[in-house]
Amino acid sequence: MGSTPRRSLRRRWASLLGATTLAVTASGALACPAGAATDVDYPTHCVPPPIAGIPDIDGTTTGRITADKTSAKVGDTVTVTYTVVKPAASNPTDLALPADIMTPTGKVTLGGAQSGSVTVTGPKKNDPVPGKGAFPSFSMTGxxxxxxxxAITLSPGDYNIHTSYILELDTPCTVKNPPAPVSETVTATDNPPANTRSIQLGSASGAPGAAVTVTGGGFTPGASVTLAGRSGAAQTADKATVTANAQGAVSGSLVVNDRTTTGVVAYEGGAWSAELGAGPVAYVVVDDTPVPPGSQKLTTTVKAGTLSMSQAGDAVQLSAVDFGTGGASTGNLNAVTVKDFRGGPAGWSLTGKVTDFSGPGGKIGAGKLSWTPECGTKAGSPSTCQAGSAGVVGGTGATLASTANGTLTGGEFTASARLSLDVPAFTPPGTYAGVLTLTLT
Incomplete structure (x- = not known):
């Protein structure tokens, strides 16, 4: 007699639990910035846990997919969110359901320029549901x-609700006519590869009319490459053309007549560009004007130095964040000192890129690290340091600081940045570390 109430209570809890998981999974969508994506409806087929004793349900899900960036470059990491906006069913019982019993997982379907799917997960979090009340929405990210x-299209895909209430149960829901309608679109552009073109000069100076040997590599095989004199930001009249070999190497000579030439460049295309060019490499035209009778020509030499950098340290401890809250983990990049003692016309660029942050719970993507660069110039320096733009650092890299080409460049500079790592709210506790690499060119 005593066992009968327990069996009855178990049946009632099982029935209640099955209805809960089923009703919630009948709807799916993603949380996103207001107005940034489109709500879409699509038929879904949900299978409740067998213990619930409830038949399969075919319902309509209203979902929304959003992306943290709708304009991206090849190589960028995009975060997507899939939210259940309007579940297809409500609580079928008079019993209230407790909070935080549901853990959702699912897929976002990619289409258009890129195929495949994105695995998304959500936290174990839901509001209480009163008897006969509407089920709450939920969100999953990946x-x-x-x-x-x-154009990469994002559509809602299959999803599953795992419930931890009396028993551990799953209710999978599938899209009946895949793919579901497109909810969001990410427009991606090519990310041009780094410019690896470079040149070297056979000599650093010469009299007017002397030929200087120019060699280099990294050019497009078979491309016509222009060798030219440079005076600050302008090209001089000194010019020659060579053809890159099958390995992208060039070799030729440039006759330098223009006394204003301060550097030599090489480039593909009809005009100089930083994307398709190499240099400028410093070159001095030696004044060979004859000395008048009764006069003495006095000369001295200023030796060109190097472009170098040093940093104040090799470790940065970002601030801690709380599990369940996440958010900005902040800190400051160790100061980097750049010394440009070359004395030529070329500027420089200091860039950084970061790896994913690895830890006990997996990885925090490199695209989650942003910085706000800062740069200062030491008094008396010919060049002026420009800080890079604030934004994502990521695995493809971003500019920390730079100086422009000019008639005479150089000086001493200090660069740093305020760092911020966007840690997802439910990242498993532990220490996560990534490596930020700085490159000076």
Whole structure:
């Protein structure tokens, strides 16, 4: 007699639990900035846990997909969110359901320029549901890497609700006519590869009319490459053309007549550009004007130095964040000192890129690290340091600081940045570390 009430209570809890998981999974969508994506409806087929004793349900899900960036470059990491906006069912019982019993997982379907799917997960979190009340919405997030340029469509996919209430149960829901309608689109563009073109000069100076040997590499095989004199930001009349070999190497000579030439460049295309050029490499035109009778020509030499950098330290401890809250983990990049003692016309660029942050719970993507660069110039320096733009550092890199080409460049500079790592709210506790690499060119 005593066992009968327990069996009855178990049946009632099982029935209640099955209805809960089923009703919630009948709807799916993503949380996103207001107005940034489109709510879409799509038919779903949900299978409740067998213990619930409830038949399969075919319902309509209203979902929304959003992305943290709708304009991206190949190689960028995009975070997507899939939210259940309007569940297809409500609580079928008069019993209230407790909070925080549901853990959702799912897929976002990629289409257009990039195919595949994105795994998304959500926290174990839901508001209490009163008897006969509407089920709450829920959100799941995940990331993918852009691999192809073009319009990448995002559509809601299958999802599953795991419930931890009396028993551990799953209710999978599938899209009946995949793919579901497109809810969001990410427009991706090519991310041009780094410019690896470089040149070297056979001599650093010469009299007017002397030929200087120019060699280099990294050019497009078979491309026509222009060798030219440079005076600050302007090209001089000194010019020659060579053809890159099958390995992208060039070799030729440039006759330098223009006494204003302060450097030599090489480039592909009809005009100089930083994307398709190399140099400028410093070159001095020696004044060979004859000395008048009764006069003495006095000369001295200022030796060109190097472009170098040093940093104040090799470790940065970012501030801690709380599990369940996440958010900005902040700190300051160790100061970097750049010394440009070359004395030529070339400026410089200091860039940084970061790896994913690895830890006990997996990884925090490199795209989650942003910085706000700062740069100062030591008094008396010919060049002026420009701080890079605030934004994502990521695995493809961003500019920390730079100086422009000029008639005479150089000086001493200090660069730093305020760092901020966007830690997802439910990242498992532990220490996560990534490596930020700085490159001076």
């Amino acid at each position: 990331t993918f890497t852009v691999t192809s340029p073009g």
